[in-house]
Amino acid sequence: MNSNAGHGHHDAHAHSRTHLHGSPAAGAGTEFDWDVMGPMLEQEAELNSGPYGEAARWIAALPTAPKVRRVLDIGSGPGVVTCLLAEIFPEAEVVAVDPTPALLARTRGRARRLGLSDRVRTLEAELPQDAARLGEADLIWAGNSLHHMGDQRAALAGFAALLRPGGTVALLEGGLPTRRLPRDLGVGRPGLEARLDAAAAARFDRMRTELPDARRETEDWSALIAAVGLTPQGTRSFLLDLPAPLSAPARDHVITKLTREYEVFGELLDAEDRAVLERLLDPEDPEGVHHRSDVYLLTARTVHLGRRA
Numbered sequence: 001m002n003s004n005a006g007h008g009h010h011d012a013h014a015h016s017r018t019h020l021h022g023s024p025a026a027g028a029g030t031e032f033d034w035d036v037m038g039p040m041l042e043q044e045a046e047l048n049s050g051p052y053g054e055a056a057r058w059i060a061a062l063p064t065a066p067k068v069r070r071v072l073d074i075g076s077g078p079g080v081v082t083c084l085l086a087e088i089f090p091e092a093e094v095v096a097v098d099p100t101p102a103l104l105a106r107t108r109g110r111a112r113r114l115g116l117s118d119r120v121r122t123l124e125a126e127l128p129q130d131a132a133r134l135g136e137a138d139l140i141w142a143g144n145s146l147h148h149m150g151d152q153r154a155a156l157a158g159f160a161a162l163l164r165p166g167g168t169v170a171l172l173e174g175g176l177p178t179r180r181l182p183r184d185l186g187v188g189r190p191g192l193e194a195r196l197d198a199a200a201a202a203r204f205d206r207m208r209t210e211l212p213d214a215r216r217e218t219e220d221w222s223a224l225i226a227a228v229g230l231t232p233q234g235t236r237s238f239l240l241d242l243p244a245p246l247s248a249p250a251r252d253h254v255i256t257k258l259t260r261e262y263e264v265f266g267e268l269l270d271a272e273d274r275a276v277l278e279r280l281l282d283p284e285d286p287e288g289v290h291h292r293s294d295v296y297l298l299t300a301r302t303v304h305l306g307r308r309a
């Protein structure tokens with residue numbers, strides 16, 4: 001998930017390799033086709049398994065950590081992180097919570113393949129309204145999901161109420177916008193990726209304002225954690241650093257993400273940048289992402305922890 005300025009994970013739908021479907025449509029709504037996005041979310045989470053695993057092990061090693069017997073992975077998507085959490089907390093039942101049935105089915109399939117079905121459960125639920133159905137937890141992991149809830153403060157208060165004494169909430173929000181392309185591509189005006197970030201940030205903002213119960217919140221996550229009665233336990237960022245030349249799966253992911261960005265907010269770019277992006281996504285173009293040797297994947301995910309006394 002990751003091209004919007006400062007918002008971590010991003011939201012693209014899975015495209016088979018490279019054909020641009022339709023024209024850029026920034027005028028379209030900002031709702032997500034989460035079920036269609038499954039393969040892309042899965043690819044992204046798999047590429048980020050290193051940083052996600054490091055973050056989870058950081059939590060597991062905290063001197064204040066209680067024994068983790070139940071984990072809620074809220075907005076679990078395809079369940080890559082759910083299964084990772086089950087591996088890192090081997091005594092815990094881990095519940096994948098998501099409103100999208102197709103993503104929960106993916107999660108169950110993955111858990112089966114990894115031999116984790118006895119401890120990985122799925123629960124179809126939408127936060128904050130379904131919070132009471134989730135049950136208690138020692139760890140609540142919300143990976144790029146809180147920002148999909150209109151009233152983030154109310155939603156976080158709902159999470160806090162589910163924590164057992166000593167329990168931890170981990171919010172993955174923010175980090176660095178992903179870098180994939182050199183500043184000067186040799187074609188078009190240098191700085192395309194910075195302009196894509198600006199377009200992504202504009203769309204993200206619009207997405208937030210169109211959510212039900214949308215409420216603007218200063219994104220001081222530790223302050224928000226304190227405001228709902230938890231004790232901030234620290235903030236750390238975890239790096240994904242895949243230098244050029246990229247492996248085939250990483251390159252494929254970059255193509256999928258750039259395709260999504262073209263379709264979702266390409267309209268916010270000027271005609272020259274759009275034309276460059278079309279060239280970059282053309283499998284026949286020698287300057288395109290399919291063939292370039294200089295494409296890389298570099299980003300950081302930030303994790304904010306809060307603990308219930």
Ligand SMILES: C[S@@+](CC[C@H](N)C(=O)[O-])C[C@H]1O[C@@H](n2cnc3c(N)ncnc32)[C@H](O)[C@@H]1O
Nearest residue numbers: 034045075076077098100126127143144145148
């Ligand atoms: C960007 S994806 C992140 C998926 C996963 N946490 C990961 O890091 O791979 C956001 C997820 O949040 C879920 N989601 C969106 N709105 C939600 C809500 N109100 N309550 C619970 N989950 C929600 C979506 O279905 C989607 O799976």
